[in-house]
Amino acid sequence: MSSPVRSVLLSCLAWLAGLAPLSASAADADAVKRSKSERDVLIYSNIAAYNWGPIIEAFHAKYPWLKVEALDLGPAEAFERYYSEASVKRRTADIIAVAAPDTWMRFIDRDQVEPYVTPEAAALPEWSKPVKGVYTISADPVVLIYNKLLLKTKEQRPDSLDGLAAQVRKQPMLYAKRLTTYDATSHPFAYALHWAYVHQRGQKGWETLRTLGPQTRPEGGGATMVEKITAGEYVGAYFGSSVTFLRRMKEEGREQVLEWALMRDGTPVMVRGMAITRAASHKAAAQLFVDFALSREGQIAVGKGGLTPYRPDVPKSAVPFLTFDSVRDTVGEANVILVGYDRTMLQEQNQFLSQWKASYGLKR
Template sequence: MMPRSTLLRTISNAVYLLLFLMFTFQNPIANAASAEREKMLEGAKKEGRLVLYTGMDTDEANQYAREFTKRYPFIKPEIFRSSGESVQTRFLTEHRANVHNADIFQTSIVQVYQLKNTGLLGKYVSEESHAYGEGFKDPQGYWTAFYLIPYVIGYNTRLVSPKDVPSSYEDLLHPKWKGQIALETEEYQWFYHLIEIMGKEKGLAYMKKLAGQNLQLRKGHTLLAQLVAAGEMAMAVVVYSNRVERMKNSGAPIDWVRFKGPTITAINAIAIPEKAPHSNAAKLFVDFVLSKEGQYLLRGLRRIPARSDVFPDPPSLTQGLNLYPARPEGMIENYRETVARFDEIFNRPK
């Protein structure tokens, strides 16, 4: 048997060897990352500017700009804010004129993916991307989810008794709800992805049955939630859970359905244009937005963070839900067919 002193020396030597190997192989990686970060910071200091093209609300965009400036006071942010479609239109108009102003492009994943498909986005894999689940970041590194919008059924708590609250989309087909359900006039993402989940044949058959419920078509999810809360409709097929939660907390008679199955979840994404004039500042901004600090800001704004280790306020907005990422692949390639089918089923003249 090996003497105790010899055994201790052997264990000690093994530990030292392990630490040496860890330092030898990991330190070059850490040094390389640190050097790359320093290079990025020096580049951003020379650029001194960041131009953000965003679909966020103005107050939200301003808050992110302020917090970013606190961390990087040598960068002056500028903001162009509009709807996702308008932001995309301006970006494409400038691109055709060979004008490149945008350093950050942040809108619905639909617009972001369209820019990726036309080769107008650059690759950037943030150091924070490890905290974002599969389906909520581009596998090629062109975009990452910023915040999430789960699509849920909203209902009026005075018109729908607890025993009648639907637990699935199929429950909306009950005869008692005929003429009492609302749907957004351009609910294309929900339409496409629910058919994907159900399977094409079953999905299209379901949509036709749902249309037979004499749905009330209205433009805008905010309006839908307001109409349900006002009692003008018993339910809406798709509302935003975080918006309903705010209304409920203010005393409105409205709530939303927590699905046991997949909850289709729209993605608001952030990306860097391929010809961003201040690319180093843009990378710093993406890192900040995707960091814990950046995602915690969304809690205060009552948005739903996309980062897996930052929960929304309240946490019940995502806890227990099977979030199904409404990725754009497939839908964008089949966009015209999706719109045509949706309109044929739901928007045809009665």
């Protein structure tokens, strides 16, 4: 028996015995074969169809027999729908891809992650693969967004949250109840990014939020924010989703009205989790999708969809918007706030939200 054949045979035997993962080349060949009887992959996410478009198109070009259905749900809804369907053994998500670290940690605790090891893992930074089977599809920064017809000077449109707070103190009537951000009390994404910002900046972070909070009307969705800023109901937003904003600004001709900036004193970057689920019925197709989304080719497609690729081998020139490296280079590594899987986020949730609501003048 030749050495290569013997190597593959031993790898397969070890995999069947549960002693070692199947080698990347053998695993891929097996997944391709099995996927042809599965035919499709179902994804629950909080990613819009226009963001998914380039990713699904590129994946389908590589695996034309596979159909991808990606539902755009809220982060909490994606998990709750999965739990409900899996409990009665109905067809449910093969993959979940959402930006909500707290709900991901609860999902992990319920042992609902398929512990799949992708052959792309070695090319990915450690922070992007927090536990076995959970990966990062994109690392999306939140940004400052302004209506530049209302905030006409550069001074009124700072590139830091502290700078925005200084402007609010200087010109309170200009900003009075005309700022917006995500509502941390009703959105896991929003809670996580506000918590991460304060966790890194400490008391200074709370002081900034206490300045901005009384002049802010929180919203539940990024699309609503963009519409209301464009219309002039709000003069601007902070912690706005780059995923929602950048592509819509470019494709809908909003550049004449809107301007955006990364926050140089601390830019939260949402680590958008992705995993194959325990209850997945099409695991081979799901495996191929995860491998593709994490590959260099897949990450370029991620960038073309308006999400933020983070592989070091994806240059800014390959995508129309941002890369993780370009964000880091703009604000400095010390000012990148990774919104990751910190267990303290779960432990402090009630206390944090109580303090957050007080800062925003909301009922406890």
